Amino acid sequence: xxxxxxxxxxxxxxxxxxxxxxxxxxxxxxxxxxxxxxxxxxxxxxxxxxxxxxxxxxxxxxxxxxxxxxxxxxxxxxxxxxxxxxxxxxxxxxxxxxxxxxxxxxxxxxxxxxxxxxxxxxxxxxxxxxxxxxxxxxxxxxxxxxxxxxxxxxxxxxxxxxxxxxxxxxxxxxxxxxxxxxxxxxxxxxxxxxxxxxxxxxxxxxxxxxxxxxxxxxxxxxxxxxxxxxxxxxxxxxxxxxxxxxxxxxxxxxxxxxxxxxxxxxxxxxxxxxxxxxxxxxxxxxxxxxxxxxxxxxxxxxxxxxxxxxxxxxxxxxxxxxxxxxxxxxxxxxxxxxxx
Amino acid sequence: xxxxxxxxxxxxxxxxxxxxxxxxxxxxxxxxxxxxxxxxxxxxxxxxxxxxxxxxxxxxxxxxxxxxxxxxxxxxxxxxxxxxxxxxxxxxxxxxxxxxxxxxxxxxxxxxxxxxxxxxxxxxxxxxxxxxxxxxxxxxxxxxxxxxxxxxxxxxxxxxxxxxxxxxxxxxxxxxxxxxxxxxxxxxxxxxxxxxxxxxxxxxxxxxxxxxxxxxxxxxxxxxxxxxxxxxxxxxxxxxxxxxxxxxxxxxxxxxxxxxxxxxxxxxxxxxxxxxxxxxxxxxxxxxxxxxxxxxxxxxxxxxxxxxxxxxxxxxxxxxxxxxxxxxxxxxxxxxxxxxxxxxxxxxxxxxxxxxxxxxxxxxxxxxxxxxxxxxxxxxxxxxxxxxxxxxxxxxxxxxxxxxxxxxxxxxxxxxxxxxxxxxxxxxxxxxxxxxxxxxxxxxxxxxxxxxxxxxxxxxxxxxxxxxxxxxxxxxxxxxxxxxxxxxxxxxxxxxxxxxxxxxxxxxxxxxxxxxxxxxxxxxxxxxxxxxxxxxxxxxxxxxxxxxxxxxxxxxxxxxxxxxxxxxxxxxxxxxxxxxxxxxxxxxxxxxxxxxxxxxxxxxxxxxxxxxxxxxxxxxxxxxxxxxx
Numbered sequence: 001x002x003x004x005x006x007x008x009x010x011x012x013x014x015x016x017x018x019x020x021x022x023x024x025x026x027x028x029x030x031x032x033x034x035x036x037x038x039x040x041x042x043x044x045x046x047x048x049x050x051x052x053x054x055x056x057x058x059x060x061x062x063x064x065x066x067x068x069x070x071x072x073x074x075x076x077x078x079x080x081x082x083x084x085x086x087x088x089x090x091x092x093x094x095x096x097x098x099x100x101x102x103x104x105x106x107x108x109x110x111x112x113x114x115x116x117x118x119x120x121x122x123x124x125x126x127x128x129x130x131x132x133x134x135x136x137x138x139x140x141x142x143x144x145x146x147x148x149x150x151x152x153x154x155x156x157x158x159x160x161x162x163x164x165x166x167x168x169x170x171x172x173x174x175x176x177x178x179x180x181x182x183x184x185x186x187x188x189x190x191x192x193x194x195x196x197x198x199x200x201x202x203x204x205x206x207x208x209x210x211x212x213x214x215x216x217x218x219x220x221x222x223x224x225x226x227x228x229x230x231x232x233x234x235x236x237x238x239x240x241x242x243x244x245x246x247x248x249x250x251x252x253x254x255x256x257x258x259x260x261x262x263x264x265x266x267x268x269x270x271x272x273x274x275x276x277x278x279x280x281x282x283x284x285x286x287x288x289x290x291x292x293x294x295x296x297x298x299x300x301x302x303x304x305x306x307x308x309x310x311x312x313x314x315x316x317x318x319x320x321x322x323x324x325x326x327x328x329x330x331x332x333x334x335x336x337x338x339x340x
Numbered sequence: 341x342x343x344x345x346x347x348x349x350x351x352x353x354x355x356x357x358x359x360x361x362x363x364x365x366x367x368x369x370x371x372x373x374x375x376x377x378x379x380x381x382x383x384x385x386x387x388x389x390x391x392x393x394x395x396x397x398x399x400x401x402x403x404x405x406x407x408x409x410x411x412x413x414x415x416x417x418x419x420x421x422x423x424x425x426x427x428x429x430x431x432x433x434x435x436x437x438x439x440x441x442x443x444x445x446x447x448x449x450x451x452x453x454x455x456x457x458x459x460x461x462x463x464x465x466x467x468x469x470x471x472x473x474x475x476x477x478x479x480x481x482x483x484x485x486x487x488x489x490x491x492x493x494x495x496x497x498x499x500x501x502x503x504x505x506x507x508x509x510x511x512x513x514x515x516x517x518x519x520x521x522x523x524x525x526x527x528x529x530x531x532x533x534x535x536x537x538x539x540x541x542x543x544x545x546x547x548x549x550x551x552x553x554x555x556x557x558x559x560x561x562x563x564x565x566x567x568x569x570x571x572x573x574x575x576x577x578x579x580x581x582x583x584x585x586x587x588x589x590x591x592x593x594x595x596x597x598x599x600x601x602x603x604x605x606x607x608x609x610x611x612x613x614x615x616x617x618x619x620x621x622x623x624x625x626x627x628x629x630x631x632x633x634x635x636x637x638x639x640x641x642x643x644x645x646x647x648x649x650x651x652x653x654x655x656x657x658x659x660x661x662x663x664x665x666x667x668x669x670x671x672x673x674x675x676x677x678x679x680x681x682x683x684x685x686x687x688x689x690x691x692x693x694x695x696x697x698x699x700x701x702x703x704x705x706x707x708x709x710x711x712x713x714x715x716x717x718x719x720x721x722x723x724x725x726x727x728x729x730x731x732x733x734x735x736x737x738x739x740x741x742x743x744x745x746x747x748x749x750x751x752x753x754x755x756x757x758x759x760x761x762x763x764x765x766x767x768x769x770x771x772x773x774x775x776x777x778x779x780x781x782x783x784x785x786x787x788x789x790x791x792x793x794x795x796x797x798x799x800x801x802x803x804x805x806x807x808x809x810x811x812x813x814x815x816x817x818x819x820x821x822x823x824x825x826x827x828x829x830x831x832x833x834x835x836x837x838x839x840x841x842x843x844x845x846x847x848x849x850x851x852x853x854x855x856x857x858x859x860x861x862x863x864x865x866x867x868x869x870x871x872x873x874x875x876x877x878x879x880x881x882x883x884x885x886x887x888x889x890x891x892x893x894x895x896x897x898x899x900x901x902x903x904x905x906x907x908x909x910x911x912x913x914x915x916x917x918x919x920x921x922x923x924x925x926x927x928x929x930x931x932x933x934x935x936x937x938x939x940x941x942x943x944x945x946x947x948x949x950x951x952x953x954x955x956x957x958x959x960x961x962x963x964x965x966x967x968x969x
Contacts, residue, residue: 046363046444048640055642056601059586063655063696088599090630090644092591175435182434185462201432203458203679205465205766208693208754212761226446228437234355304351311354 047235051084054223056207057186058088061168061221062095064211068168068221071157072098072118072125074110075287076243077172077224079117080232083241084223086121096170097124099160103152104129105140105289107265113244126164130156140291141270148289158194167213170221176228186225192216233307246284247306249298253277260294361439364567366500367448367463369491370473371483375504379473379542380449381414383564384438386549414542431456433463442568452483457490457712457726458679461766464491465752468572469498471563472523476509476539480522486712488523492530493675493728493768495744498572499527501537502563506555507544513557530715536570538563579747580664581605581613584695585657589644597628597644598653600696603749604742605661606638607645612662615653616740621662622647656697658740658750666750669772670738676703676729680757680764684723687854689888690764691756692735695749698756700736700891707731721851723765732773744768759884791871795829799868800965801893804877805886805940806903807932808918809910811949811957815903816877818958826966828873833860835878848929854885861889868897873965881937901961902943906950907932 061068070085072078085094100114118125130138133151140148161169175182185201187209202210213219224232236243254261255275262269264277269291271277282295283306300306368376402413436447448463464470470491474484491499501523509515520537527535538547539555540563546552549564561569582604589597607613611624627634628644637643645659653659660666678684684703692701709720709729723729744751755765792799802819804812813834823830839846843859846852857880867874880886890898910932911919922930929935940946945964947957 046361049363052601052640052642056586059599059642060696063587087630088642089587089589091595091597091628092589176437179434182436183432199431201459202763203462203754203766204763205462205754206748206752207466208752210693210754210756210761210763212691212756214761226435226437237351238355302348304348307351307354 047231047238050227050231051087051235053207053226054081054084055088057209057221057223058085058096058170060209060211061170062089064209065168065219067164067166068096068170069099069126069164069166070096070170071172072100072114073172073287074100074106074114074244075172076232076236076247077174079241079243080227080235081170081172081223082117082121082123083239085123093122097126099126099128099164099166099169101153101156101160102127102129103148103156103289104134105148105152105268105291107244107246107263107287107290107293109244109246110287117242126160128156128160128163130159139268140289141268145292149292161194161218166218168211168219168221170223172224173222174227174229174232175225184222184225186222187211188220188222189213190218190220194218196220230307230310233303233310237303237307244287246287248303249281249283249301249305251279252282252295254280254282254295261296262293263290263295265290357441361442361444363444363446364469364570364572365446365448365467366469366471366567367433367450367460367467367491367496368471368473369450369452369460369464369487370502370504371452371475371478371481374452374473374475375542376452376473377449378414379471379502379504379540379548379563380436380447382542382545382548383447384436385414386545386564432459440564440568445567450487452487454483454486454712454726457486458677458766460487461490461494461677461679464494464496465766467494467496469500469567469570470496471500471502471567473502473504473542474519474523476503476505476512476515476519479519480526482713484523485526485715488526488532489530489710489712489715489728490677492527492532493677494766495748495768497532498534498570499532499536500563500566500570501535502542503537503539504542506539506546507541511539511554516558536560536566538566578664579604579666579742579750580661581607581611581659582661582666582742582747582750583607583643583645583659584697584749585653585655585659586696588654595646596650597646598659599642599644600659601642602637602639603695604639604747605664606636607661608636609633613647613659614662614665615651616658616660616666617668617738618652618657620651620653622649622651624648656695658695660740666740666742667772668738668740670735671704671773672733672735672741673707673770673773674731674733674753674767675770676723676731676755676765676767678723678725678727678729678765680760680762681725682757682760682764683725683850684729684765685851685854686721687851687858688884689758689891691758692733692753692767693756694739694741694753694769697739699739701755702734703731704734705732721849733767741769741772743770757884758887788869788871791869795871797828797871797873799871799897800873801864801868801889801898802873802875802901802961802965803864803880803886803889803898804875804901804903805880805943806905807907807910807937808879808930809913809915810903810905811954812877812879812903814954815901815947815957815961816875818954819961820875822958822962823873823965826962828966829871830873830875831867832875832877833864833867838863848935850882850929850935853882857882857885857889861885861892864889865892868893879931879937881931881935883938883940886940899944899964900940900942901945901947902940903947903949904939909950 070081085096089095098118130152138148138151173181183198185204187204188196189202190196211219253264255264255277261282280297281299283298283300284293284295287293298309300309368380370376431451434449436449438445448467450460450463472484472487474480501520503516503519516539524535538560539558540547542548546554547562549562551562583600583602585598585600587599589599607624609624609626612621613624614621625646625648627637628646686703686706690701692699706720706723707730708717709723709727710717712728720729742750751769753767754763755767757764804816806812816832820830820832838860843856846856857878860876860878864874864876886900914920918927921927922933931937945961947960
């Protein structure tokens with residue numbers, strides 16, 4: 001079967017929408033073949049435009065902040081950021097170190113991948129673990145997703161930012177991920193308590209980013225703000241960027257729990273009565289703590305196949321994250337408290 | 341069975357199509373309840389860009405917060421902050437992404453309320469086109485005028501007028517054409533050249549993505565068809581190659597490159613360039629990128645240039661085509677949109693960021709402000725939140741620039757407050773004032789070093805600040821006497837005395853206080869230049885003005901002396917009877933009573949008047965200045 005090159009979601013049946021109001025189909029055939037060459041020439045390609053914007057942002061960070069850092073979470077967005085970081089400062093090595101906040105519950109493959117990539121790119125890698133949380137034995141099984149994420153991720157991040165006195169932290173978040181992210185600035189100001197105030201964000205015009213802060217305050221910087229998930233994958237494909245193989249389908253031991261497929265990545269996962277890990281062909285759309293990251297069944301074991309599957313996907317990527325299924329606007333609340 | 345080969349070929353083809361697809365950035369703006377968010381939600385819904393889980397969340401939200409009796413409320417899709425959902429309004433700009441087979445779109449959904457005008461400007465600054473919504477029942481409103489004015493101010497050349505809620509006026513052709521005619525007149529007066537109008541109903545999805553059967557008298561494209569086909573390509577007219585240097589790349593001694601992106605024109609190795617503002621010339625040796633050297637770089641390309649000669653170039657300089665160099669100047673006429681709760685005060689020093697360069701700037705004159713609702717020009721001494729002013733600006737360094745209309749990246753700037761670090765204004769440069777060219781610094785053979793040497797002292801400025809009645813003048817007087825006795829050449833500038841002469845024309849409003857300090861600081865600077873030790877005794881209540889004064893002097897020349905006397909003590913003394921009058925309401929804007937005093941954070945000398953005698957404090961100042969004597 002050949003692969004459709006149509007746009008995402010163009011071939012979904014109208015009947016799917018349950019409220020009965022059948023959506024009108026977009027007429028994309030009108031003059032479709034008459035797009036003038038001028039139009040194609042006058043605009044740089046979309047990906048090139050996004051790449052240029054992101055490189056501009058990274059250079060501004062390096063030039064304007066005293067002690068910036070890049071949050072490296074090992075996922076596809078971080079892989080793209082790392083690639084852009086190398087491009088922005090070539091032929092010099094990236095002047096910005098990487099910070100990984102390790103919750104100690106990441107997939108084992110992620111940690112191996114992290115250490116190898118840091119070595120290959122010559123970036124300085126800082127790993128921070130909340131040792132208080134470790135001492136208290138905080139974990140997703142014992143304490144649940146919310147407590148685990150708060151202690152081992154949000155608190156740990158604040159600890160690291162305070163410890164190293166970073167004045168700028170670059171993250172891979174995108175505006176298409178979630179509603180409160182869609183409202184956030186590229187240079188997003190944080191007070192000395194790392195809090196975000198969504199109601200009084202600094203105006204941000206053109207590409208003139210205001211990097212001025214007082215002592216103790218910081219800025220979160222999001223160079224991938226205007227990228228979509230599809231852009232990320234197409235860029236990874238075009239630029240041949242390496243990503244962890246967890247994104248590709250393979251036979252992996254999983255159990256089905258609370259409607260999600262959870263991979264049994266190590267012996268710390270307590271099995272419930274009747275649960276027997278089964279080998280199923282699965283892949284992950286996002287990577288995080290393995291007990292909190294749902295897999296999807298998939299045959300897509302190559303990058304093009306993953307992109308192809310994505311083009312007909314029916315759920316947004318954050319659905320795989322257990323953390324977002326709290327009451328509405330929860331991400332905004334978490335971000336106000338310092339979550340990335 | 342699908343093979344990997346099939347998939348990758350197909351993805352390659354898709355990628356090619358995707359890459360040649362153009363990008364359109366647009367904003368949606370309109371009055372409250374015109375249905376902006378509904379229109380945008382409808383576009384996302386119609387283009388089937390909603391995922392199942394997002395749709396399920398929307399259904400739940402529509403029941404809980406919706407305004408459509410439980411029907412899908414598309415506005416909830418885009419109003420992302422909890423405060424917005426509770427109040428049913430848009431506070432901040434939200435960015436949305438969708439694409440069709442022909443274009444990719446980045447939409448900035450902008451708030452309509454006047455108090456959030458700065459957020460609308462944030463969205464408009466990066467847009468190629470504006471979709472302006474008008475309610476067919478209401479026609480043009482004040483907000484329509486304001487939004488159109490802001491679009492024009494920020495250089496948006498294309499407006500798509502969406503006359504919404506046509507279903508509520510029986511799809512009347514006359515209503516539509518009347519609104520369209522009104523709007524064309526308005527847009528014309530604001531310099532927006534391209535206007536197209538579409539009659540539609542966002543709620544019912546008519547003429548949004550597909551054409552409507554109910555509006556048979558209209559044979560133009562639907563809103564989406566228009567967005568897909570409109571030509572917004574903007575070629576900067578007559579501007580040669582420009583690259584603001586963002587970052588100097590020096591991995592080792594053998595490589596020195598200048599990183600930035602091309603904001604106008606194009607460049608190739610061998611081309612002659614000029615560096616501004618220094619005026620140094622050279623030629624491009626290489627155009628370096630991680631993917632290999634380029635034979636040519638054009639608009640938007642992020643590159644690193646190396647030159648054939650060693651030149652002193654740093655961040656903020658502009659590398660430009662030698663044959664078509666930009667002007668450099670330090671005084672400009674510019675439009676400002678004020679975006680801070682604290683008003684703009686002429687004379688105050690702000691940080692100005694343009695391209696990769698940040699300099700100090702003062703607004704020297706507000707020629708007029710513009711009422712954003714009526715576009716009427718009004719006289720003004722200050723600018724308040726969301727007001728637009730036409731101003732003269734003076735910088736402490738010359739910068740290379742283009743007028744905003746010619747080149748956005750070389751003519752757009754922001755102002756940053758030095759105390760709060762907030763972005764307080766967005767500005768567009770119009771033209772350079774010639775005055776900068778005519779006043780040259782007179783070169784003098786007898787310089788400040790020579791004048792200081794003959795007096796046998798290091799010139800300095802002692803800046804006494806504190807509340808009225810804190811004892812500033814008393815202590816300054818004692819300090820001067822002691823210095824004089826020790827053989828130093830001094831002069832004292834006292835607030836009251838200067839107000840009788842040089843500053844006789846100034847009152848006590850915030851603007852006048854700023855100007856008062858500016859003049860005194862400049863006089864003190866001249867006296868320090870003359871070799872004197874100058875004692876300035878002024879209340880000088882605002883940190884930013886004391887900072888401005890400090891910035892006039894060389895490192896170590898300026899000392900802030902803080903008379904830290906509790907208000908109660910000052911009021912108790914009340915030597916001039918002023919506190920009593922202020923308390924009685926006879927004097928307005930009195931520091932400490934109804935006008936703030938901002939204490940110094942790091943004064944060079946901190947005098948605790950409650951604990952020490954005037955003599956002891958004077959000795960403390962003298963010791964700080966000349967050491968133990």
